[in-house]
Every structure is written in structure tokens, then in C-alpha cells.
Amino acid sequence: MPYRVTLIATSALTVASSAPRWQRYRRACPSCGSKAAVPATTAFVLSLWTNLLTFPLAQSFLTGTEHEAALGDPGVLRALTGNATGLAVLSVLGRGALARSLPIATGTFIGLVM
Structure with a gap:
């Protein structure tokens, strides 16, 4: 089937439906x-890996200061995991996977980031 015919048929089926919107x-x-799920999982795994890799490097600059921390300190792993989770959620919203309209997805993304 040509692309145009399929697109028109899909549009006609969607518009003619009397089912609720969801x-x-x-x-x-x-x-x-x-x-x-795919971009969220990818973003979560990569950002968690990056957080765990760069945390010791960042702490090497903070040695001997009041901001020094270790991976075993309370709340450190939770903060690193929360950072990865936040980036995963933003990656899903940034791609517009939860909203079919690009302006809605962009507005939601900017609103959440700001």
C-alpha cells in the first residue's frame, strides 16, 4: 500500500471512531x-553509569573540604539514582513519547525543566 493511502485510511479510522479519546x-x-521505555531505560543506565564513574573524580577535587563525601555516606547513592531517574523522565518528555503533539511535548518539557 502506498504511504498516502495508508495515512489517509489511518486518519479516517481515527476521526470516525466514537470511542473515548484515551x-x-x-x-x-x-x-x-x-x-x-527504550529512551528512558537507555538514559537511566547511561546517566547512572556516568554518575558512578564521575563521582570519585569530583570528590578528588573536594578532598579536605566540608563538601567531601563518599559513596557509602547516607543519601549519596539515592542522590545519584535520583539524578539518573530525573534524566530518564526528561528524556521521555523531551522526545514527546507521552504527548502526540510536538508543541504540547515541548511546552511540558520546558515547563518541567524550568
């Missing part, structure tokens, strides 16, 4: 869960 969205985008 059900139409689910039918129109059945792979939205995986589209959101």
Missing part, C-alpha cells in the same frame, strides 16, 4: 509504551 489514542499508538 481509547482512540491507545489504538492509534499501540507501541507508545515501548517508544517511551
Whole structure:
């Protein structure tokens, strides 16, 4: 099937549907869960790895100061994991996986970052 015919058929099915909006969205985008999960997982793993790799380097500059910390100190691992989780959430919102409209996704992303 040519691209135009498929696109028109999909649009016609979506518009003609009398189902509630959330059900139409689910039918129109059945792979939205995986589209959101892949960048979130990738961002979480890479940022956690980067946090754990750079934390000792950053602490080497803070040795002997009041800001010195170790990985075993209370709250350090939670802060590093929270940083990775926040970046994963922002990566999903930045890609617009949760919103079908680019302006809505961009507005949400900027609002959360600010």
C-alpha cells in the first residue's frame, strides 16, 4: 500500500471512531509504551553509569573540604539514582513519547525543566 493511502485510511479510522479519546489514542499508538521505555531505560543506565564513574573524580577535587563525601555516606547513592531517574523522565518528555503533539511535548518539557 502506498504511504498516502495508508495515512489517509489511518486518519479516517481515527476521526470516525466514537470511542473515548484515551481509547482512540491507545489504538492509534499501540507501541507508545515501548517508544517511551527504550529512551528512558537507555538514559537511566547511561546517566547512572556516568554518575558512578564521575563521582570519585569530583570528590578528588573536594578532598579536605566540608563538601567531601563518599559513596557509602547516607543519601549519596539515592542522590545519584535520583539524578539518573530525573534524566530518564526528561528524556521521555523531551522526545514527546507521552504527548502526540510536538508543541504540547515541548511546552511540558520546558515547563518541567524550568
